[in-house]
Amino acid sequence: MFGPDPKDSATILLDNFSLEKRTWAVAGGKGGTGKTVLTSNLGVGLAILGYKVILIDADLGGADLHLSFGMPVPKRNLNDFLSGRVESLEDVILPTPSANLSIICGGSELIGLANLPHQRKEKLKRHINNLDADFILVDLGAGTAYNTLDFFVISNEGVIVCNPEPQAKIDAYAFVKNAVYRRLLQNFGRNTILKDIILKFGNSGQRATKIRNLIEMLGNHMPEFGDKAQTLVDDFRPKLIMNKVRKKTQLEDAERFVYLVREYLSVEMEYLGHIEHDERVVDACENMRPFLLEQPNSKVSLSIYNILFNMGVTDRQLRYDRTSYKKMSKGVRLESKLWKD
Numbered sequence: 369m370f371g372p373d374p375k376d377s378a379t380i381l382l383d384n385f386s387l388e389k390r391t392w393a394v395a396g397g398k399g400g401t402g403k404t405v406l407t408s409n410l411g412v413g414l415a416i417l418g419y420k421v422i423l424i425d426a427d428l429g430g431a432d433l434h435l436s437f438g439m440p441v442p443k444r445n446l447n448d449f450l451s452g453r454v455e456s457l458e459d460v461i462l463p464t465p466s467a468n469l470s471i472i473c474g475g476s477e478l479i480g481l482a483n484l485p486h487q488r489k490e491k492l493k494r495h496i497n498n499l500d501a502d503f504i505l506v507d508l509g510a511g512t513a514y515n516t517l518d519f520f521v522i523s524n525e526g527v528i529v530c531n532p533e534p535q536a537k538i539d540a541y542a543f544v545k546n547a548v549y550r551r552l553l554q555n556f557g558r559n560t561i562l563k564d565i566i567l568k569f570g571n572s573g574q575r576a577t578k579i580r581n582l583i584e585m586l587g588n589h590m591p592e593f594g595d596k597a598q599t600l601v602d603d604f605r606p607k608l609i610m611n612k613v614r615k616k617t618q619l620e621d622a623e624r625f626v627y628l629v630r631e632y633l634s635v636e637m638e639y640l641g642h643i644e645h646d647e648r649v650v651d652a653c654e655n656m657r658p659f660l661l662e663q664p665n666s667k668v669s670l671s672i673y674n675i676l677f678n679m680g681v682t683d684r685q686l687r688y689d690r691t692s693y694k695k696m697s698k699g700v701r702l703e704s705k706l707w708k709d
Contacts, residue, residue, distance in 0.1 A: 391496070391504045392679075393426075393523035396530065397539025399510040402611040403529040405653060406643070407507040408436035409660045409669075413676050415468035416696075416703050418684030419502040422461065424472040426519055427509035428484065431474025437464055438656040442473035449495070450488060457495035465706040470501075484515055493522060511539075512546040521551045525679070526606040527640070530625065532618035537625060544606060548579060548633050551600055562586060562593060579634040601634050609675060610642040640678045643671045661707055664700035673697075 392410070396403040404427070411423045425433035425446065434442050444460045447453075454460060461470045484492070496504060506523060508516045520526045526547075530540040549570050556562040569582045579601060587594020610622045622639050629637045646668045652659035660669050673693050683689065688696040 389502060389504065390525060391506065391523045393506045393508055393520045393526045395508040395516060395520050395526065395528055395543060396510050396536075397512075397528070397541070397543040398536055401510070401529045401531050401536060401540075402643070402649075403510075404433050404436065404507050405649065405659070406529055406609060406611065406672075407505050408433060409658045409672050410676065411469055411471075411503075411505050412466065412658045412660045412703075413672050414503050414505075414681065415466045416700055417676065417681060417688070419468060419681075420500070421469045421503045421505065422472065422499055422501040423469070424496065424504065424506045425474030426506050426515075427474055428515060430509065433507045434471065434473040435656055436653070436658055437471060439471075439473065440656075442475070445473040445475035447475035450484070450492065457492070457499065461499075466703065474507075489515065489518060493519070512543055514550070517543075517547050517550040518554075520606075521547055521554070521604070527609060528606055528637075529609050529611050530622075531612045532610065532614070532621050537621060540608075541625065541628065544629055544635060544637070545633055547606070548601060548604065548635060551604055552582075552597060555596065555600060556586070556593070561589065565589065578632050583634070602636075605636055605638065607638045607640050607679070609640050612645045613642045614645045641671055641675045643668050657707060660700060661704040664697040664704065669697065669700070 394403045394407045394410075404425075407423060411421050414421045423433060425431045427433070428446075431445070434440075434445075439462070442462060444454070444462070446460060448460050449457050457472065460472055462473060463470055496506070506519055508519055510516075528540055528543060530536050549566065552566050553563065556566060565585055566582065569577065569585065583594055583597045583601065586597045608622060608626060610619070613619060619642060622642065626637050626639050629635050644667050646659075646663075646666060648663050648666060649659045649668055652662040655662065659666070660672055663669055670693055673688075673696055674690070677690050687699065
């Protein structure tokens with residue numbers, strides 16, 4: 369009688385938002401940062417918030433995402449698609465106890481799988497983009513292999529998982545740096561002069577080199593190249609999660625990291641939050657279940673809720689927000705019953 373209910377209008381807006389598929393590629397500069405554990409828990413959290421989620425294990429050299437969901441030997445995996453045994457990526461999607469959450473398991477039985485040929489890589493990208501989901505989370509391998517960098521830079525929201533240890537921060541910074549150069553080479557690599565400028569600059573060995581100086585060099589060669597390079601860097605906006613934090617002083621590492629990336633790589637990186645070190649996370653891994661379901665009231669689970677909201681995710685059913693973590697944890701406990709044998 370008096371027009372649409374405000375709640376119904378909000379739900380319609382959220383439904384429209386979900387139609388704009390979001391792809392999160394989760395990477396780490398080194399192994400052991402916890403990216404696979406975070407990928408699985410972020411996926412569970414998104415599913416609980418009402419979104420259709422597909423997790424993809426794209427660690428082509430050491431796939432193990434399926435272990436987070438109690439799948440010791442997946443019935444089918446990404447190799448079946450990459451080898452041509454099935455025609456569509458949808459054919460290797462496996463269900464989980466959550467109606468909203470599915471998984472594409474990885475595999476490493478094919479020799480040379482970690483170095484995909486260009487055509488096969490492009491086919492995989494194309495099929496990923498065609499998947500029917502609100503969110504696609506791609507768990508990438510550690511390090512800076514071309515496969516990893518390529519899948520990271522094509523995602524519309526890349527997430528880097530880092531630890532407070534010096535080596536982890538160094539490797540994470542190297543990952544962002546290599547991703548920037550990979551992005552530039554993908555766009556200018558066919559021009560031998562520009563490619564030579566980029567490679568020489570990147571391999572100069574000078575610690576204080578700044579990407580803005582490279583952009584200036586490209587612009588000096590031809591102004592439109594400088595403008596395009598600046599746009600490519602400006603549009604690259606990865607996110608950062610600091611994992612396994614053991615003390616408050618380590619939280620300053622994240623701010624310092626974001627500053628260095630901005631100052632030297634000209635990349636605006638968003639800090640999403642941190643996850644505290646918690647032995648219960650290890651316990652959940654040993655039980656082959658996401659810790660969100662094992663410990664919905666723990667600090668690490670509260671951190672997952674916070675990170676999701678920092679990513680701009682809204683509960684599609686309008687039950688939870690930043691002020692209702694306790695209420696959300698109750699919802700997670702109900703969800704966890706579906707995962708019990």
